[in-house]
Each structure stands twice: as C-alpha cells, then as structure tokens.
Amino acid sequence: MSTPVVVQSSSPSNQASAFGSSPLLSPANYPDSVRPFADVIGAELITPLAGGGEVRYANLDYAASAPALTEVAAYLNEVLPYYASVHRGAGYASQVSTSLYENARGIVREFVGARPDDEVIFTRNTTDSLNLLASSVPGSGEVLYLDIEHHANLLPWQARPHRSVVAARTLAETLERVRAWLKAGEISLVAVTGASNITGEILPITELAALAHEHGARIAVDAAQLAPHRRIDVAGAGIDYLAFSGHKLYAPFGAGILVGRRDWLDEGRPHLAGGGAVREVRLDSVAWADGPARHEAGSPNVLGAATLAKAAQVISSLDESAWHRHEQQLRSALVDGLSTIEGVTVHRLFEDSDLGASTASRGAVGIVNFSIAGHDAGLTAAYLSAEHGVGLRDGRFCAHPALRRLGLPSGSLRASFGLGSRLDDVERLVAGVRELVERGLRLDYRIDAGRWVPAQDGRPFPVWAPNTPGTAGAAPCVAED
Template sequence: MTAVLSAPVCAVSPFATVSGCDLEVPLVQGGTCTYANFDYAASAPALAAVTDRVTNLLPYYASVHRGAGYASRVSTACYESARESVSRFVCAANDQVVVFTRNTTDSLNLLAACVPGDTVVLDIEHHANLLAWQRRGRRVVTAAATIEATIDRIEAELCAKPAALLAITGASNVTGEVLPIARLARLAHRWGARILVDAAQLAPHRRIDLQACGVDYLALSGHKLYAPFGAGVLVGRRDWLDAAEPYLAGGGAVREVTTTGTEWAPAPQRHEAGSPNVLGVAALAAACDALGGLDDSAVRSHERELCARLRDGLSVLPGVELLRVFADSADCVGIVAFTVAGHEPGAVAAYLSAEHGIGVRDGRFCAHPLLARLGYDSAVRASIGLGTSSADVDRLITAVAQLVGSGPAWGYGKADGQWNPVPETRPFPGADTGDGSAPCQLGAEVR
C-alpha cells in the first residue's frame, strides 16, 4: 500500500538553517539515509545563527557581574543584552521583566512560588503546567469537546471563586491545537485574575505579542526554540516577582548580606542566584533575534502546507487515527499525533527510526491526563520545524503506509518498556569505549 501524494510543496525547506539537516544515519538493514527529524516538539536542533553566536562567545566566556577583566565585561554585556532580545521577541511591556531559567518547567515552578492565591488550569496541560501548582491552590477545569464550551467552563470557575492566576497552554504539546490566548486574557482580567501562557510549543511557531494579547506572564524553553543550550525564560509583571521570596538563595540575588539578615535584589536578579548559564542565554537570545527576523507569514504558510500534507496523507491510511482535543479548533502548530491499529506506538517509532531513518516521539508526552481523556495509553507524535521539507513529510507518510500494508521488515522486541530492533545492528557514536576510538556497538538481542 502507498499513500497518494500530490506534487511536493518544496523539495527542501526554505528555512533549512538548522544543524543536522544533512545528518546521515545508519539503517538496521544496512546502508544509511538522511535523517528526517520529526521530533522538534521535544527538542529542536540549533539554528545556524545560534551555534555561530555561541562559537563566537566561547573565547570570551568568563564570570558575569563579578569581574573587571575584558572577557568578563563581554560576557556580562552579552548576558544582559539578551534580556532585550527576548523582550523584543515577545513584545514585552515596560513593567514586565525577563528572568532567565533552565527551561519552561523551571519558569513555571518559579512563578508558582510567587502567586498570591489560587491558580486555575486545564486538564489538557503538559505536566509542567499541572504539577507546578499542585501544592499551591491548583484548581483543575476539565476541558470540554469544543474550545467554546471550554472557555465557558473556565469562566464559570473564575466566577464561582476568585483566583489569582489562569495558567494556560498556548498550543497543545500533543495535538498542536492553539488556544485563543488574547480572548482568555480578557476573560481572566474580567474576573480579577492574571494570565500565564505556557508558550513552550507556541513560541517556536507563532510570533507572540504580550502587549497586544494582554498576557501577564509567559514561559518558554530555549531547547524548543532552536537554542538547545539549557536556558529558558519567564517574562512577566514585576510586582509578584519582587514581593516573593527568591527562587534560590545565593550570590547574585542580593544587595547586602550580614550575619543576621539579607537585603534581596529586585527581579530579575532576585531569582537568578548563582553563576548563570551565559552560553545558554546567549543562544536563546540568538534564536529570538533570528526568528524575529524571519517572515512570519511565510513561516506559517510553509508550516500550514506541510501539516495539511501530513494529516491528509496519514488520514487516508487504514487503521491510522489522528488525535484531536477540540472539535472546533481552527489553528494548529506543526504537531500531529496519531496511532496505528495493531501496532504499539513504541514499536511504530522504533520501526520508523530503524528502517527509515525517521525520528518521532512516542508515549504520553508528559500529558497523562489528556491522553487518558482521549482514550489512549500512548501515541506517536510527529512534529514539524524550520528544517522540515515536503520530502520529509512524504517519507513519513510512505513509511507508515508500508507498515500498514505489509508490516515491518525487521524484528522488534520490548525490554524495560523500550522497543528496539532485534538484533540492533546500528552503531551509536558518542558512547565511551574506554580508548576514545570506535563508537560502541549495541548489538545484543532483545528477548
């Protein structure tokens, strides 16, 4: 069986400026092929502009805010100017500060310790936006079958009992469905609450204007924004951040320390104790600068065409079912989750990788309540990014069609919850063999 495909939208992505776009990977049956990355939603590869900026900064890497040497001055200037890049990228208001963190989860946990009251969340959220509030007055609203009915439920909850914050995802990390954040911001403010947007999945695909949308707080991760160097950000209104206890107690977060007390600095320094991740922050700023310079309409059009091509190609295959939360969702970022009847998602992912050189994600995507309410134990997720081409999409559709039509050509087994080829014939570079020479060979059979 083969899927029916129209002429390619484009043979190569017009935005193929990411590392690894020409990566050759081994196949279990022998030979190699160019890697087709459909796992952007988990961790996106670095933009060329990001790796260039990190490479240029490395010779100047030094202490930040703590040295008079030239390298230290350069590192400090780079670190502080990164706040301007992030602020400009999300159109932050004058009273919103940029706090650098490790990732979105870190940002949400930081804010959770600052909120003076209850937080309302949906049950469709990523675990980061569920668990952060668990010990701090979390009120969970069950999403309805439509966005409209879900908004009604959120308003009913805010109306029934005052809340300090509405914490909402910008785009589902499972289905890519985008929520109307400007409308939700107006709703939250109407009932005296502020709004936080988990933009981990939204920011890599959509330009966000915090002022135009009325969003009070926003969290995102560099590793999903083409800056995989361990930095994230929380952007938000200063008052709660200034009033809260420091996220970490340590150097850099203080104005004055005595043996009997401490005068803490205001935000953002108040919540950035310790030696900062200078390279990660520089990478994040570079990604914001590079993405901000792209034609947003062209990027969205490219993504829309590829997503439609992928959904159309998969939906006609027997036994393939696409996941969806809302019947009335009109906009989605580049994420498509699906299942294949008769094949565990983990086995599908292993097959795509081993026999076709295609990388996807399988599992519950740190969104267990959402998968449960959709009626799935797990699924396969294909996510699209700037380096994705129509040729990549066609490869994925064809590979799934072959699986549906004739099954895998190789054997697969499950051990410790992980599906693997049996036997595994591909080498895995990067593992230490003890002498620094050949990569390790994972050839043991899985029984």
C-alpha cells in the same frame, strides 16, 4: 535488563519502501515545503538503518528539542572566546560577557512584545520558569488550569490552592467553563498552554486573558510550543506571565525564560538561595535583591541566554506569512497522507479548532498526533527509526490527563516539525506507516529497559557516544520540559 519480549516480523523483505503514486504529497501540491525554510544544524545528518544501509535522518521530533539554527551556531563560535564570569568581573572578557547576558534580556523582551517594566528572568527551561512563578503567586487565591496541560504547567500548581478544569469538546465551551469558575471562585491566576504539546492546537489566549482580567485574575501562558512557531505579543494579548524554552527555539544549552509583571516576582520567594540574589548577607539573615537577580542565584547560563536571544532575532527576521505557509503545508501534507492509510487516526482536542488556519491566534502549529489501530505506539516509533530513519515521539508526552481524555491511556505517536523540515521528511513518515500497515515489520523487535528495540540492531553509535545497554527507556519525560 527486563525479560525480552520479541515481536516477529511479518515480512522478510529488506527493500526500501516507496510512497507510491498518490498525488497528495507531490511537490506541485506543496511547493513551498519542498525545501527547509531555514538552515539548521544536522539537516543532512546521515544515520544507519538496522537492516543495513543508511539514510538522511528525518527529524520529526522538534517539539521535544529543536535543532540549532546554523546562524545561532555561528554566533556561538563568535562569542565563545569571550565567555567568562558576569556581573562582578573586572576583566575585559567578563565585561563583554556581562553585556552579552544583559543585552539578551532586551532582545527577548522585544521578541515577545513585553511591557517596558516587565521582568525578564533567565531559567533552565519552561518547567523551571513555571515552578518559579508558582512560588511567587501571592495569597491563598486559587490557580486555575486545564486538564490538557503539560505536566510543567500542572504539577507546580498542585502544591497550592488550585482548580483543575476539564476542557470541553470545543474551545467555545471550554471558554465558558473557565468563565464559570472565574465567577464562582477566588481565582488569582489562570495558567494555560499557548499551543498543545500533544496536538499543536492553538488556544485563544487573548480571549482567556480578557476573561481572567475581567474577574480580577492574571494569566500565565506556557509558550514552550507556541514561541517557536508563532509571533507573540505579550502586551497586546494581555498576557501577564509567559514562559518558554531555548531548546525548543532552535538554541542549545538549555536556557529558559520567564517574562512578566514584576510585583509578584519581586515579592516572591527567591527561586534559589545563593550568591547574586542578595543585597546584604549576615550570618543569620539576608536582604534579598529585587528584579531578575532575585531569582538568578549562582553563575548564570550565559551562553544559553546569548544563543536563545540570537535565535529570537533570527526568528523575528523571518517573513511571517511565508514561514507559516511552509509549516501549514507540511502539516496538511502529513494529515492528508496519514488519512489515506487504513486504521490511522489523527487526534485533536477540540472539535472547533480551525486546523487550516495559520495565524498567530488560530489553527495549529507543526505538531500532529496520531495512532494506528492494532499497532503499539512504542513499537511503531522504534520501527520507523530502525527501518526508515525517521525520528518521532511516542508515549504520553508528559500530559497524562490529556492522553486519558483522548482515550489514549497507553500513549500515541507525535510527529513535529519546524523551520528545518522538508516535504521529504513527511513523505518518509507516511511511507513508513503505510508499509507497516500493509506489509508489517521487516525486522524482529524486543523490549529492552521498557523500550522497543530491534532484536538485532547493529547500528553503530559514534565513538564519543557509546551505546550503553539499558539507557533507551530511561527518564521518559526528560526532553519534554
């Protein structure tokens, strides 16, 4: 354990804060966002407060891992008795599980509007998908990526010829920078995020795809944040490769997806060497399989694939305009509320992002990034959790170059929300930030294993999840893949 660094509270009061009389967050202004848009597991979770009492948990960390949809959980219980080995089992349960697993590919293909001959490969997460693709890009052509990318869409390309492009202050100028590099270099692939995991801003994927194709390159889209918030049309947008994660798409069990053109994938090095990825094996040689099997060696994550596909079906059934309106109202309510608090800055990557838009190709998804002058982000996050029951993310979000670009080398705060979010979650966050700025901390805090925690916490963990000292600061980017 590290040497404690204690911050003393500036207010002895232990009374719950109230948002006050500001009209910004009144239900009349945001009528569709008062209730969740869809039912999720844990929506009514009651959590203890460090100062005593308890409150419904306000989950504003959807961008890391979204809660499971209740329909997905019910589906899991329905199929779980049939869970068995796949592809080579003769038993009835094995045949059912094989059908479940393979049918999930077709559901995902339809969900993202993929081409009929595109491969759909199940992986562990978006990071895994992009690493798989990185080993399949042929030749010595460069991969071009922006400096705003999540590490999952930055680090895999560094092991091969690559070109990192510093994004401009506007999307329009950034497109021109990409165009210039495409003209100047031997670019094989443009790798770009669909929506920023820092600010939620949506990038112009269709335009970037057209630029790439105009200069003989392909495009890969990290859709980890886009897929849970917007409908995607791979064929219509001209996307060659698309990657996203089930754990951000309201599905448990950590399955990921890579969808894309089969020629590179069928010629690429198998992602894992092992059973199921082969046609024939001899003691000193192997003939690898083609298609998804080439990259899915070992026993697959059948339930992860099945629940991801079910989540895709549920999301596909949503009223798109009402869904986007609900999210945009929550985002506007949060930005409006934070803008009334002295010292709070809401951050954006591009000056010309139309943050008020809510279409598939414009605007921003349910992510808001902000900082508070004079207040450490990690301490603020710990305070919001301990004293207000609000869960959000602090740090550099596995996007260190982008945070340096924003002038936030030590990190900031990120609130993210989705189908199960409600206006009360936003109100509680704004009230907590306002109280911090106007009245200060109610409790004392210290650093434990690199993370701020209440000096006297007292919040019990469930008996099946003991609170092990020193785990709070471990693996700071694990949940961001």
